[in-house]
Amino acid sequence: MQYSSQAVAKPYFIAAIGLFVGQILFGLILGAQYVIGDFLFPEIPFNVARMVHTNLLIVWLLFGFMGAAYYLVPEEAERELYSPKLAIALFWIFLVAGALTIVGYLAVPYATLAAVTGNDLLPTMGREFLEQPTITKIGIVVVALAFLFNIGMTIISGRKTVVNIVLLTGLTGLAVLFLFAFYNPVNLVLDKMFWWWVVHLWVEGVWELIMAAILAFVLIRLTGVDREVIEKWLYVIIAMALITGIIGTGHHYYWIGTPEYWQWWGSIFSALEPIPFFMMTVFAFNVVNRRRKEHPNKAATLWALGCAVMAFLGAGVWGFLHTLAPVNFYTHGSQITAAHGHMAFYGAYVLVVITMISYAWPHLQHNAPAANGRAQLLEMWSFWLMTISMVFITLFLTGAGILQVYLQRVSDTPLPFMVVQDKIALFYWMRLYAGLAFFIGLCLYVYSFFAKGKESLASS
Amino acid sequence: MSETFTKSMARNIYLGGSVFFILLFLALSFDTLGALPKRDNRHNITPQVALGKKVWEENNCLGCHTLLGEGAYFAPELGNVYTRFGGSKEAIMGFIASRPVDGIPGRRSMPQFNLSNEELEAVAEFLKYTSEINTANWPPNIQG
Ligand code: HEM
Ligand code: HEM
Numbered sequence A: 001m002q003y004s005s006q007a008v009a010k011p012y013f014i015a016a017i018g019l020f021v022g023q024i025l026f027g028l029i030l031g032a033q034y035v036i037g038d039f040l041f042p043e044i045p046f047n048v049a050r051m052v053h054t055n056l057l058i059v060w061l062l063f064g065f066m067g068a069a070y071y072l073v074p075e076e077a078e079r080e081l082y083s084p085k086l087a088i089a090l091f092w093i094f095l096v097a098g099a100l101t102i103v104g105y106l107a108v109p110y111a112t113l114a115a116v117t118g119n120d121l122l123p124t125m126g127r128e129f130l131e132q133p134t135i136t137k138i139g140i141v142v143v144a145l146a147f148l149f150n151i152g153m154t155i156i157s158g159r160k161t162v163v164n165i166v167l168l169t170g171l172t173g174l175a176v177l178f179l180f181a182f183y184n185p186v187n188l189v190l191d192k193m194f195w196w197w198v199v200h201l202w203v204e205g206v207w208e209l210i211m212a213a214i215l216a217f218v219l220i221r222l223t224g225v226d227r228e229v230i231e232k233w234l235y236v237i238i239a240m241a242l243i244t245g246i247i248g249t250g251h252h253y254y255w256i257g258t259p260e261y262w263q264w265w266g267s268i269f270s271a272l273e274p275i276p277f278f279m280m281t282v283f284a285f286n287v288v289n290r291r292r293k294e295h296p297n298k299a300a301t302l303w304a305l306g307c308a309v310m311a312f313l314g315a316g317v318w319g320f321l322h323t324l325a326p327v328n329f330y331t332h333g334s335q336i337t338a339a340h341g342h343m344a345f346y347g348a349y350v351l352v353v354i355t356m357i358s359y360a361w362p363h364l365q366h367n368a369p370a371a372n373g374r375a376q377l378l379e380m381w382s383f384w385l386m387t388i389s390m391v392f393i394t395l396f397l398t399g400a401g402i403l404q405v406y407l408q409r410v411s412d413t414p415l416p417f418m419v420v421q422d423k424i425a426l427f428y429w430m431r432l433y434a435g436l437a438f439f440i441g442l443c444l445y446v447y448s449f450f451a452k453g454k455e456s457l458a459s460s
Numbered sequence B: 001m002s003e004t005f006t007k008s009m010a011r012n013i014y015l016g017g018s019v020f021f022i023l024l025f026l027a028l029s030f031d032t033l034g035a036l037p038k039r040d041n042r043h044n045i046t047p048q049v050a051l052g053k054k055v056w057e058e059n060n061c062l063g064c065h066t067l068l069g070e071g072a073y074f075a076p077e078l079g080n081v082y083t084r085f086g087g088s089k090e091a092i093m094g095f096i097a098s099r100p101v102d103g104i105p106g107r108r109s110m111p112q113f114n115l116s117n118e119e120l121e122a123v124a125e126f127l128k129y130t131s132e133i134n135t136a137n138w139p140p141n142i143q144g
C-alpha cells in the first residue's frame, strides 16, 4: 500500500463479500421455491426473497465499486484521499441504510413498508431493482454525491490519469442516471421507457467504464505493460461501449408500447454491443502475454482474465442470443432472460469486483504484493468452482428457456404458463444443484481469506 | 495496437462518438415521446387506473409476474391477463381475492394481499388499461 488512506477500502470490501454471501443464500431460497412452490411460504414469499437477492447484488457491487475507487484513486493520483473520515462515515451510513432496508423487506409486508416510509409523497417503489423505499433512494443519492465529492477532490488536485478520469466519469454517470429512479409517471409506457435509463444505461453503459478502468488499473500493476498502451486500449473499449450501448437501449423498446422503429435501432446497435466485451478479452490476454514482469499474485491474474472471458460470454454471447427483435419476440421475459442476466452480472461485475479485491487485499491486509501459495491456490479453486457452476446455472436456465418458449409461445397448441413450468421442472432442479455448487465455491472463497494468514510473501 | 493509431486518436473517437450517440439517442427519445400518445392508451388513464398502478407497485406484483415481459418469471405474464380472462374484470378481482392465506401444499401460490374492494377494482382496471397498450402484437399468443 503506497498511501495510508487507501486502507479505507478495507471495510468496503469486507461488506461487499458479506452481502454477496447473503445474496447467494437468498438465490438458493428462490431456486428452491421454483421447484418446491410452498417453500417458506407465507413467511418469505418469492417476491420478497427476489428483492433481497437482487438488491443485495446491486448494493454489494456498489460497495465493491466504492472500495475499488478508494483503493485505486489515491494510487493513480499520487496523493492521499481527500477525506478518509468522510469515506468511513459514508461506509456506515450506507451499510446501516442498506441493512434497514433489507430488514424492512423481510419484517413487514411490502405494502406496510410503502406506507410507513411515505411512498405516497413520492411513489418510486415496486419497480424491478428499484424496490427500495423512497427515503432509501434519497440516502443512496446523498451517499453517492458525497462519495463523488471525495474522490473528485482527490483526482482534481492530484495526477490526472486516464484510469482515474474514466473511473470518475463512470461513477458520475452511475449517480446521474440513478436520478431517473425518481421518475415514476402513471403512464406505464413512460415509466418503463425511463426505467431502462437506469437499468440498461447502467449495465451496458457507464458500468462498463467502471469495469474497464478497474481492469486497466489491475493489469497495469500485474503485467508492467506500458501505461500508454493500456490507456489506448481503455479509450477504444469505452468508445465502443458507449457507441453501441446507448442506442442499444432500443432492444428494450420493442414491445412496451414504444414505436416500431426501435426494432431496427435496437437490433442493429445492440448486436454490436458484444464488441467492447470482446475487445476487453483480447486486451486482457494481450497484455498478460506481453507482461514485462512476473507478479507473484497469480490469483488476481486469473480473476482478471476470467472476468474478461465470462463477461464476453454472459453479456456478449448470451446477450446477442436474444437481442434481435424477431428472436426477442419469442424470448422476451422468459428463462432465457434470466440465464443471460445471471452470467452477464457474474462475468462482468461480480468478477471485476473480486479481481480488484484479489489484487488489493494482500496490500491492505499484509502490506505484501500477494498472499501465500496455499491461500492463492484456494482462491483459484473458488474461482473455478463458482465460474463452472455459473456456466451450468446458465446452461440449465437456457434449456428451461428454450422449452418454455417453444411450449408456451411457438408450438401450434400453446400451453398455459403454469403447465409449462411443471413440465420443465427438471431443469430447475438441476439449476438448484448448480446453485449449491456455486455456494460451496463461495464458501471456499471466503475461507481463502482466513488462509491468507501471516506467512505471506515478503513485503513489497 | 499499431503505432500509427495514437492514444489521442482513441480519445477523440471516445469523446466524439459518445457525444454524437448521446445526442442521437436524445433525438430518438424525443421523437418517441411525440409518437406515444397514439400508442400508449393514455386517454384511458383515470384516477382509478392511477390507484391501480399504485396497488400494483405497493404490493410488488412485479416481484413474481412479468408485465409486458418485464419483471420476474415465476408467475404468468399479466399484460394480457384481461384478454386471457375473457375481458372480465370480475374474474381478475375474484382470482386475487380468493388466494389461500397459507398457500397450496407443494405448489406455487400467490399471497393473500387483503385488498379492499376499491383496490381490487382499481388494479383490475389498471390491467385492462395495460392490455390496451399497442405493443407491436406482443405477446405471440394468449398464453403470454
Ligand atoms: C454486463 C453487461 C450486461 C448485464 C449485467 C446484463 C443484464 C441483464 C439483465 C439483468 C436483464 C434482465 C432485465 C429485466 O429484469 O427485465 C437483461 C436483459 C436483456 N439483455 Fe442484458 N445485460 C448485459 C449486457 C447485454 C448485452 C451486451 C446484450 C446484447 C448483446 C444484452 C441483451 C439483453 C436483452 C435483449 C435483454 C432483454 C431480454 C428480454 O427481452 O426479456 N445484454 N440484461
Ligand atoms: C446460487 C446461485 C443462484 C441462484 C439459485 C439464483 C436464483 C435466482 C432466481 C430463482 C431468480 C429469479 C428469477 C425469476 O424472476 O423468476 C434470480 C434472479 C436474479 N439473480 Fe440469481 N441466483 C443465483 C446467483 C446469482 C448470482 C451469482 C447473481 C449475480 C451475478 C445473480 C443475479 C440475479 C439477477 C440479476 C436476477 C434478476 C434476473 C432478471 O431479472 O432477469 N444471481 N436468481
Ligand SMILES: [Fe+2]
Pocket: A200, A204, A248, A249, A251, A252
Ligand atoms: Fe440492455
